[in-house]
Amino acid sequence: MLPPRGISHWAGFRLDRPLVMGVINVTPDSFSDGGRRTDVRDAIATGLAMAADGADIVDIGGESTRPGAAAVPPDVEQKRVLPVIRALAAQGLCLSVDTRNAATMRAALAAGARIVNDVSALAHDPLSAAVVAEHGCPAVLMHSRGESATMYARAVYRDVVAEVRTELSARVEAAVQAGVRVEQIAIDPGIGFAKQGTHSLAVLRGLPDLVSLGYPVLVGVSRKSFIGTVSREPQADRRLGGSLAAALFAWMRGASILRVHDVRETVQAFGVWLTLFEQGMVPLPQHGGLH
Numbered sequence: 677m678l679p680p681r682g683i684s685h686w687a688g689f690r691l692d693r694p695l696v697m698g699v700i701n702v703t704p705d706s707f708s709d710g711g712r713r714t715d716v717r718d719a720i721a722t723g724l725a726m727a728a729d730g731a732d733i734v735d736i737g738g739e740s741t742r743p744g745a746a747a748v749p750p751d752v753e754q755k756r757v758l759p760v761i762r763a764l765a766a767q768g769l770c771l772s773v774d775t776r777n778a779a780t781m782r783a784a785l786a787a788g789a790r791i792v793n794d795v796s797a798l799a800h801d802p803l804s805a806a807v808v809a810e811h812g813c814p815a816v817l818m819h820s821r822g823e824s825a826t827m828y829a830r831a832v833y834r835d836v837v838a839e840v841r842t843e844l845s846a847r848v849e850a851a852v853q854a855g856v857r858v859e860q861i862a863i864d865p866g867i868g869f870a871k872q873g874t875h876s877l878a879v880l881r882g883l884p885d886l887v888s889l890g891y892p893v894l895v896g897v898s899r900k901s902f903i904g905t906v907s908r909e910p911q912a913d914r915r916l917g918g919s920l921a922a923a924l925f926a927w928m929r930g931a932s933i934l935r936v937h938d939v940r941e942t943v944q945a946f947g948v949w950l951t952l953f954e955q956g957m958v959p960l961p962q963h964g965g966l967h
């Protein structure tokens with residue numbers, strides 16, 4: 677199978693500027709029933725604010741995928757995300773659903789989500805690739821190893837960039853075999869997933885090797901733990917500066933889509949960067965043949 681070449685669009689967006697994906701996690705920490713009215717109301721308000729701030733896509737997830745997090749049954753996950761998806765889709769937002777479960781993908785697409793974002797690259801649920809293929813929707817295939825509980829034990833690499841590239845290629849191949857169209861696929865190295873801080877940094881440096889596979893690359897550096905390690909900031913919501921620096925770097929290394937918590941600040945940072953870029957003050961990003 678030949679990867680597509682010269683991709684200029686994905687999910688209906690032109691890729692000649694950075695796409696910003698805002699993150700909404702509808703994952704109540706203190707209650708396990710999910711879908712509480714206040715959570716749903718907050719999530720809808722946050723999604724609308726992100727769209728107003730310039731998010732191209734809003735990513736809705738109902739299961740924490742952080743290391744060590746417990747799995748959430750699909751019915752609880754759906755109770756959390758579906759009301760948010762229905763409300764935001766009705767306002768015309770482009771939504772992705774962050775899930776590893778085929779039933780949640782199917783329900784979310786029926787509720788108005790347009791994109792599937794799967795941190796297991798359609799490996800967790802054997803039915804998920806068929807759902808994406810049948811729906812014909814765009815999908816993000818993210819690299820990881822194992823489940824949240826086991827992923828750190830599996831963060832052992834000889835050459836992390838080469839291994840992520842090979843393992844992602846295999847997931848792309850499996851998706852295509854199941855009927856997913858190549859032009860609908862975006863790939864993601866999975867910063868912080870089955871990776872130590874040094875691996876995440878190596879992957880950012882090696883992004884051009886992933887870009888060369890020919891698929892749009894999505895990167896989620898926002899508030900990730902490697903930023904905390906580098907900057908000695910244990911509190912995730914105090915990592916905005918590092919998140920912006922890493923997002924700009926990822927774009928310069930060829931990423932097309934940035935998954936972020938702080939949409940307004942990221943859009944502002946890219947606005948300034950692109951203005952400097954248009955005036956010839958910063959070098960060309962390494963979008964290796966994508967544009």
Ligand code: PMM
Pocket residue numbers: 699701741742774793794795816818864866867894895896897898899935
């Ligand atoms: N990170 C998280 C969740 N979903 N999806 C993609 N495609 N890429 C990521 O890096 C990613 C993701 C975990 O981060 P969060 O808990 O801050 O959302």
